[in-house]
Amino acid sequence: MATTATTHQTKWWSGGKSPFNLEYGKLMMWYFLMSDAFTFGAFLISYGSIRFSQNFWPDPNVVFNAFPGAGHANLPLAFVSVMTFILIISSVTMVLAVHAGHKGDKQGVIKWLAWTIVGGLAFLGCQAWEWHHLITGEHAVLVDGQIDIIGQTTGGNPWGDLVSHDAALAALQKTPHETLISLAHQSNHALTHEQLAALTDQQLIKEIKLDELHIREKGPIAFGGYFYGITGFHGFHVFSGVIINIVMLLMTQKNVFQNRGHYLMIEKAGLYWHFVDLVWVFVFLCFYLI
Amino acid sequence: MSEAMNVHSGVAAAHAVHHDDHGHHEQSFISKYVFSMDHKTIGKQFLITGMVWAIIGGLFSVLFRLQLGYPDQSFPILETFFGHWAKGGQIQPEFYYGLVTMHGTVLVFFVLTAGLSGTFANLLIPLQIGARDMASPFLNMLSYWFFFIAGIVMLASIFVHTGPASGGWTMYPPLSALRQAGEGQKIGTDLWLISMALFIVSSLLGGLNYISTILNMRTKGMSMTRLPLPIWAMFFTAVLGVLSFPVLLSGAILLLFDRNLGTSFYLSDIVINGEILPNEGGSAILYQHLFWFLGHPEVYIILLPAMGMVSEILSVNSRKPIFGYMAMLGSLFAIAILAFLVWAHHMFVTGLNPFLGSVFVLLTLLIAVPSAIKVFNWLTTLWRGNIRFTPATLFAIGFVSLFISGGLTGIFLGNSTIDIHLHDTMFVVAHFHIVMGVASFFGMFAGVYHWFPKMFGRYLNNTLGYMHFWVTMIGAYLIFWPMHYQGLAGIPRRYLDKKGWVSFNQFGELDKMITVVSIIVFAVQLMFVFNFFYSIFKGRKVTTPNPWGANTLEWTTKINPGHGNWEGEIPEVHRWPYDYGKDGRDFIPQTEPVGANESKH
Amino acid sequence: MQHPAFEEVTIHHEHTDDATFKKKVRKTTILLSVITVIELGIGLLIYTMHKGENPNELLVLMFKGMVCILTLAKAYYIVSVFMHLGDEIRNMIMTIVVPLLLFIWFIAAFIWDGNSYKNLRNTYDKHFQETTMPAKHQHKEEAKPVEKPAGKE
Structure with missing residues (x-):
C-alpha cells in the first residue's frame, strides 16, 4: 500500500500542494x-x-x-x-x-x-x-357546484378529496351540456360524439358511470x-x-x-x-x- | 504511479511553454484591460464598477433624503432631469419607492458584495497566499462580466417606461408578484429578478474560484494558520456566498414563475383592485424564509471582508501582532456558521410561529459572542501600539467604532419582544446602515487606502484622505444616530410623507439636518473618487516595494507586478504574517526563515 | 504566468484493477436497484393502506420515514461509489459532508413554520378550514362503499 504510506507522511496543509490531493477543477x-x-x-x-401548510395533499x-x-x-x-x-x-x-x-x-x-x-x-x-x-389529462372535478374537466396545470389541480355520490349527482344537474357529453364519452366509448350530442342532459347523466369517474374536488x-x-x-x-x-x-x-x-x-x-x-x-x- | 507523475509534469511544461508565448507578445488593450484574466486587473475592474454603482446608489439616497427632509419644498431641477417622476419638482410616490428599492439593491449587492469582496478577494487572495493567479483565471473573468451584465440589466430597468422595481430591496411578494400592484411591479421587477440571477451566477463563479484558490494554490509553507486574516475572511465570505446565494436563486425563480406563469407559490387569497385572484395555497412567508436564508448570510458576506482587512491594517499600522489570531479565526468561523442559523430574526412579526421565533432569538443573540471577541481583539491590538495614523488606519478604527455602535442596537432588534415595537421603523434603518452599510464602507475605504500603492504604484493623497475620513465619520453618526430616536418614536421606514402624524411633526428639523449632512457626506465621497482617479495618474509615486513595512507576501512583489505576480520563483513562507515588534525588530516578513534563537510568538 | 497544470496534486490516485472495480460497480448497481424496488413496494403499500377503511396514520408515517432513510442510503451509495467521494482524503469528505448539516435546521425550521401556518389558518380562517379539510367520513379515497367500483382497481 504505497499510497497509504505517502498519505500519512505528507503534510497536507503546509502549502504548495492541494490539501485534498485534487486538482482545482474537480x-x-x-x-x-x-x-x-x-x-x-x-x-x-x-x-x-x-405541503405542511395544507390540510390536504394528493396521494x-x-x-x-x-x-x-x-x-x-x-x-x-x-x-x-x-x-x-x-x-x-x-x-x-x-x-x-x-x-x-x-x-x-x-x-x-x-x-x-x-x-x-x-x-x-x-x-x-x-x-x-x-x-x-x-x-x-381529462379529470372530472367538482367546481362551484358543477362538474368541470381539467388537467393538472400550474393553475388547477384535479386531485382533491373524492366527492360523495350524492353530491356528484347533484352537481351533474348543473353541469353544462358539452361537459356532460365528454363525461358520458369517458364512461361509454361505444357511442360516438355525435350520438351523444343528440341526447338530452338527463339521458347523458344516465349514461355517466359516476363510480368509475372518481369525481374529485379541486386539490391544492x-x-x-x-x-x-x-x-x-x-x-x-x-x-x-x-x-x-x-x-x-x-x-x-x-x-x-x-x-x-x-x-x-x-x-x-x-x-x-x-x-x-x-x-x-x-x-x-x-x-x-x- | 511514477508514469502518471511524468504525464503530469509533462503537461505542466507544455502549459508553461504555451504561456510564455503569450508573455512575449505585447498584450492588446482589450486583453490587458477589458477581457483581462489577471486577478489584479479584475479586482480593479470590480472596484471601479463598484464605485460607479456607489455613486449611483448614493445619489438615489440623496434624492429621497431631499423628499424626507423637505417634503413640501419643490426642486424644479428634479423635474428637468426626471420628468413625470418628479412632477412639479416634487418626488412622486412611485419614484420614491423606486429610489428606495434601487438604493438598497445597488448598495447591498453591487457595491458591498461585488465591489467589496470582488475587489479585495481578487486582488489579495493570490498576492497574499503566494499564487500566480486565481485557480481559474477564465472563470474569474467570467465572474466579472456576469456582474457587469447584471449591472447593465439593472441599469436598463431604471430607464424602462414604468420605472425600476419598487417593492423594496427585499422584493417581498405579494406586492412584487403582482403586476397590477403598481408601475414598479411591471417589467421593472422582472428585470430586477433577471439581474439578480445573473449576479448570483457571477458571485458563484467568483466564490468557487476563491475557495479553490485558497485551498489549493497556497505557496510552500503557507499553511492555513499562516494565512493573513483577510484571506480567512474572504474564504468564509466565499463559503457563505456559495451556500446561500443558490437559495435566493430558488426564491427568485419561484417569484418569476408566480409573476409570469400563474403559479401560486407565494400567493393566496388576494383581492386586488376589486378583482379576486385565482391563486390559492401559497405562502408569502415562504418567500421571506427563502430570501433571508440568503439575506442573513449576505450581511456577513458584506461584513467579513471588511473585518479581515481591518484586522490586517490595524496590526500593520499599530506595529503589533494581531491580538488572538486563533480567536479571530474561531470567531470568523462561528459567525459563518451562525449566519446560516438565524435568518428568521428578520421575520419576527410576519406571522412566524412565535415559539420558532424564540429559537431564532436565542441563536441570534449567540452572534454577540464572536462579535465581541473580535472587537476586543481589535482594541487590544491597538492597545499600547505604536500607531501610525494613516487614512487607512483611521478608517479601520472608524470601522471598529461603527461596528460597536451598530452591533449594540442589533441586540435590541434580535429580541423578538422589543422587535415588535421597533421592526420596520427608522431604528432598523439606523442599525443596519451603521453596522453593515457604513462599517463595511469603512473597511472598504481602509482597504483602498492601504492597498492603493499595490494596485497602482502610487499613493492616494493623504490630506484629502484625512478630510474624507473625518467628514464621513462625523457625518455617518450625524445621519444615523438621530434615526434611532425617530425609530423609537415609531416613525416607519420607507414612508414618503409622514405629515399625517401630528406626533412626528417635531422631527421635521431633525430630518432637515440629516438631509443636509447626507448631501455633504455624498459630496465628500465624490472628493474621494476624484482623489482615486487623480492619484492613479498623478499621485505620489511609491518608491519602495514595501511602503508600510508589512509582513505579507504582496509586498515582496515588484511595485507594479505583472501578470504572474512574482518574476522568479514564488517565495516560500516560514512564519505567520504578524511578527511585528518582535525581538527588537520592527517587522519580520513571512518569507524570512525562523532564526535559531528567535522567541516564540 | 499561469499556475502549471495540477502541480498541486501530490499523489496520483491509485486505481483499482479492472475486475475489482467492475465488481464494485455491479454490486452498487444491484444495491441501488434493490433499494429502489423496496421503496416502490413501500409506496404501493402506502397506497393500499390509504385505500383501506381506516388507515393507521402512524403506520403510514412510519413507512414514509423508512422510505426517507432508504433514499438517504441510496444517496450515500451514489455519492460514495459513483462519485468516488469515498476514495478521497478524509478532510475532503468532511468539507462536503459537514456543510450539508446545515440542511437539518434548514428543513426543520421551514417545515415547522409551514405546519404552524396551517394551524394558524385553521384557527383563525374558518373558511380555509372548511374548504380544505378533508371530511372525516370520506377521509381517504375509495373509503365509501357507494363508491366502490365493481371489480376495478
Whole structure:
C-alpha cells in the first residue's frame, strides 16, 4: 500500500500542494454541486413547507398511475420506476466512461458516454410524455357546484378529496351540456360524439358511470407549480448534462483529451451527471413516494 | 504511479511553454484591460464598477433624503432631469419607492458584495497566499462580466417606461408578484429578478474560484494558520456566498414563475383592485424564509471582508501582532456558521410561529459572542501600539467604532419582544446602515487606502484622505444616530410623507439636518473618487516595494507586478504574517526563515 | 504566468484493477436497484393502506420515514461509489459532508413554520378550514362503499 504510506507522511496543509490531493477543477466542481444542492434543497424544502401548510395533499399513487400505451389502466408508480431505472443505469454507464478515461481507453470512453447520452435522452423523453399526459389529462372535478374537466396545470389541480355520490349527482344537474357529453364519452366509448350530442342532459347523466369517474374536488394548486417547477428544473439539469456529455463525446472523438494526456474533464462531467441522478433520488422521494 | 507523475509534469511544461508565448507578445488593450484574466486587473475592474454603482446608489439616497427632509419644498431641477417622476419638482410616490428599492439593491449587492469582496478577494487572495493567479483565471473573468451584465440589466430597468422595481430591496411578494400592484411591479421587477440571477451566477463563479484558490494554490509553507486574516475572511465570505446565494436563486425563480406563469407559490387569497385572484395555497412567508436564508448570510458576506482587512491594517499600522489570531479565526468561523442559523430574526412579526421565533432569538443573540471577541481583539491590538495614523488606519478604527455602535442596537432588534415595537421603523434603518452599510464602507475605504500603492504604484493623497475620513465619520453618526430616536418614536421606514402624524411633526428639523449632512457626506465621497482617479495618474509615486513595512507576501512583489505576480520563483513562507515588534525588530516578513534563537510568538 | 497544470496534486490516485472495480460497480448497481424496488413496494403499500377503511396514520408515517432513510442510503451509495467521494482524503469528505448539516435546521425550521401556518389558518380562517379539510367520513379515497367500483382497481 504505497499510497497509504505517502498519505500519512505528507503534510497536507503546509502549502504548495492541494490539501485534498485534487486538482482545482474537480474541487470547484464539487463545491459547485454543493451549491446546486442548496438550490434544489431550497426548492424541495419550500415544497415541504407548503405541503405542511395544507390540510390536504394528493396521494402520489393516484396522480402518477399512467403508463404509455396502457390506456386507462391503473398502474401506480410504474412509469416513474422506469424513469428511475433509466437514470440509475445511465449513471452506471457514466461510471464506466470515467473508468475508461482513467485507463486512457478512448474507445471505451466513447462507447459508454454514448450510452449515457442515450439514457439521458430517454429520461427526457419519458419526462416529456409524463408532463404531456398530466397537462392534457381529462379529470372530472367538482367546481362551484358543477362538474368541470381539467388537467393538472400550474393553475388547477384535479386531485382533491373524492366527492360523495350524492353530491356528484347533484352537481351533474348543473353541469353544462358539452361537459356532460365528454363525461358520458369517458364512461361509454361505444357511442360516438355525435350520438351523444343528440341526447338530452338527463339521458347523458344516465349514461355517466359516476363510480368509475372518481369525481374529485379541486386539490391544492401549489402541487402543480412545485411538480412542474422542480421536475422541470431537474429536467433542465438533465438536458444540460446531456449537452455537456455530447461536448465531451465530441472532444474525445477529436483526441483533445488524448493529447492532453488525461481524461479529467470526463470525471468532472461524470460528477455532474451523478449529481443529476442524486437529485432525482430526492425528487423521486418527495413527489412520488411520500 | 511514477508514469502518471511524468504525464503530469509533462503537461505542466507544455502549459508553461504555451504561456510564455503569450508573455512575449505585447498584450492588446482589450486583453490587458477589458477581457483581462489577471486577478489584479479584475479586482480593479470590480472596484471601479463598484464605485460607479456607489455613486449611483448614493445619489438615489440623496434624492429621497431631499423628499424626507423637505417634503413640501419643490426642486424644479428634479423635474428637468426626471420628468413625470418628479412632477412639479416634487418626488412622486412611485419614484420614491423606486429610489428606495434601487438604493438598497445597488448598495447591498453591487457595491458591498461585488465591489467589496470582488475587489479585495481578487486582488489579495493570490498576492497574499503566494499564487500566480486565481485557480481559474477564465472563470474569474467570467465572474466579472456576469456582474457587469447584471449591472447593465439593472441599469436598463431604471430607464424602462414604468420605472425600476419598487417593492423594496427585499422584493417581498405579494406586492412584487403582482403586476397590477403598481408601475414598479411591471417589467421593472422582472428585470430586477433577471439581474439578480445573473449576479448570483457571477458571485458563484467568483466564490468557487476563491475557495479553490485558497485551498489549493497556497505557496510552500503557507499553511492555513499562516494565512493573513483577510484571506480567512474572504474564504468564509466565499463559503457563505456559495451556500446561500443558490437559495435566493430558488426564491427568485419561484417569484418569476408566480409573476409570469400563474403559479401560486407565494400567493393566496388576494383581492386586488376589486378583482379576486385565482391563486390559492401559497405562502408569502415562504418567500421571506427563502430570501433571508440568503439575506442573513449576505450581511456577513458584506461584513467579513471588511473585518479581515481591518484586522490586517490595524496590526500593520499599530506595529503589533494581531491580538488572538486563533480567536479571530474561531470567531470568523462561528459567525459563518451562525449566519446560516438565524435568518428568521428578520421575520419576527410576519406571522412566524412565535415559539420558532424564540429559537431564532436565542441563536441570534449567540452572534454577540464572536462579535465581541473580535472587537476586543481589535482594541487590544491597538492597545499600547505604536500607531501610525494613516487614512487607512483611521478608517479601520472608524470601522471598529461603527461596528460597536451598530452591533449594540442589533441586540435590541434580535429580541423578538422589543422587535415588535421597533421592526420596520427608522431604528432598523439606523442599525443596519451603521453596522453593515457604513462599517463595511469603512473597511472598504481602509482597504483602498492601504492597498492603493499595490494596485497602482502610487499613493492616494493623504490630506484629502484625512478630510474624507473625518467628514464621513462625523457625518455617518450625524445621519444615523438621530434615526434611532425617530425609530423609537415609531416613525416607519420607507414612508414618503409622514405629515399625517401630528406626533412626528417635531422631527421635521431633525430630518432637515440629516438631509443636509447626507448631501455633504455624498459630496465628500465624490472628493474621494476624484482623489482615486487623480492619484492613479498623478499621485505620489511609491518608491519602495514595501511602503508600510508589512509582513505579507504582496509586498515582496515588484511595485507594479505583472501578470504572474512574482518574476522568479514564488517565495516560500516560514512564519505567520504578524511578527511585528518582535525581538527588537520592527517587522519580520513571512518569507524570512525562523532564526535559531528567535522567541516564540 | 499561469499556475502549471495540477502541480498541486501530490499523489496520483491509485486505481483499482479492472475486475475489482467492475465488481464494485455491479454490486452498487444491484444495491441501488434493490433499494429502489423496496421503496416502490413501500409506496404501493402506502397506497393500499390509504385505500383501506381506516388507515393507521402512524403506520403510514412510519413507512414514509423508512422510505426517507432508504433514499438517504441510496444517496450515500451514489455519492460514495459513483462519485468516488469515498476514495478521497478524509478532510475532503468532511468539507462536503459537514456543510450539508446545515440542511437539518434548514428543513426543520421551514417545515415547522409551514405546519404552524396551517394551524394558524385553521384557527383563525374558518373558511380555509372548511374548504380544505378533508371530511372525516370520506377521509381517504375509495373509503365509501357507494363508491366502490365493481371489480376495478
